[in-house]
Amino acid sequence: MNSSVQNNINDILTGIKDICIKQGRDYNDVTLVAVSKTVEVEKIKEVADAGIENVGENKVQEILEKYDELKDVLNIHMIGHLQRNKVKYIIDKVALIHSVDSIRLLKEINRRAAQLELIVDVLIQVNVADEETKYGIKIDEVNSFLKNSAGFDNVSIKGLMTIAPFTDNKEDVRQVFRALKKKFDEISALSYCNVEMKYLSMGMTGDYPIALEEGANMLRIGTKIFGSRTYNK
Numbered sequence: 664m665n666s667s668v669q670n671n672i673n674d675i676l677t678g679i680k681d682i683c684i685k686q687g688r689d690y691n692d693v694t695l696v697a698v699s700k701t702v703e704v705e706k707i708k709e710v711a712d713a714g715i716e717n718v719g720e721n722k723v724q725e726i727l728e729k730y731d732e733l734k735d736v737l738n739i740h741m742i743g744h745l746q747r748n749k750v751k752y753i754i755d756k757v758a759l760i761h762s763v764d765s766i767r768l769l770k771e772i773n774r775r776a777a778q779l780e781l782i783v784d785v786l787i788q789v790n791v792a793d794e795e796t797k798y799g800i801k802i803d804e805v806n807s808f809l810k811n812s813a814g815f816d817n818v819s820i821k822g823l824m825t826i827a828p829f830t831d832n833k834e835d836v837r838q839v840f841r842a843l844k845k846k847f848d849e850i851s852a853l854s855y856c857n858v859e860m861k862y863l864s865m866g867m868t869g870d871y872p873i874a875l876e877e878g879a880n881m882l883r884i885g886t887k888i889f890g891s892r893t894y895n896k
């Protein structure tokens with residue numbers, strides 16, 4: 664039986680394949696993270712049935728509520744703003760933290776990871792367009808941030824993440840993705856301690872084809888998989 668979730672995922676994967684073929688890229692290098700915030704566990708499990716391995720959540724509380732039921736079938740990614748005092752709750756439950764936006768947060772992740780003898784994979788969130796409403800470090804500060812991360816041996820920085828501005832101007836969105844890809848490539852050519860530029864996490868329901876065209880290899884898609892979110896509260 665085909666669920667709508669499965670159909671939506673198939674549509675997305677077909678689109679990803681088409682773009683990769685056009686660009687001569689290997690489609691298998693692209694990771695789709697199904698963003699499951701506000702979605703019930705039973706429905707989230709449908710993505711696993713459709714062959715997806717990764718889901719993204721943006722709230723610590725929600726990860727804790729869903730963890731026991733999801734942990735055996737899906738890797739959970741933390742994609743939302745993370746407060747330092749909540750690191751301890753999820754540090755051993757998430758596969759990747761996309762939203763490291765300060766050295767203080769990185770330091771706390773490192774400290775908690777060391778206590779549990781873990782190496783935790785993280786991405787640095789970059790506020791490319793320097794929007795006041797968004798978290799993330801400035802693109803000009805990425806290199807110094809990575810330099811300052813050198814002593815944190817219980818974190819492994821695996822790449823960069825951004826959220827594009829909410830605008831209908833596709834060209835503006837494209838420029839943001841292009842700028843981050845350029846930074847990603849620049850850093851890839853340098854060698855910082857505990858840093859490996861493996862994942863470029865950018866692109867959501869409204870802009871993922873553009874992100875992919877500009878070099879994203881990790882897409883975070885919610886609405887197009889699960890439908891519109893309903894927030895109670």
Ligand SMILES: *Cc1c(COP(=O)(O)O)cnc(C)c1O
Nearest residue numbers: 698721742867868883884885886
């Ligand atoms: C909600 C969310 C997404 C997915 O957004 P959609 O538009 O529903 O695809 C991606 N990234 C982050 C950080 C989010 O919070």
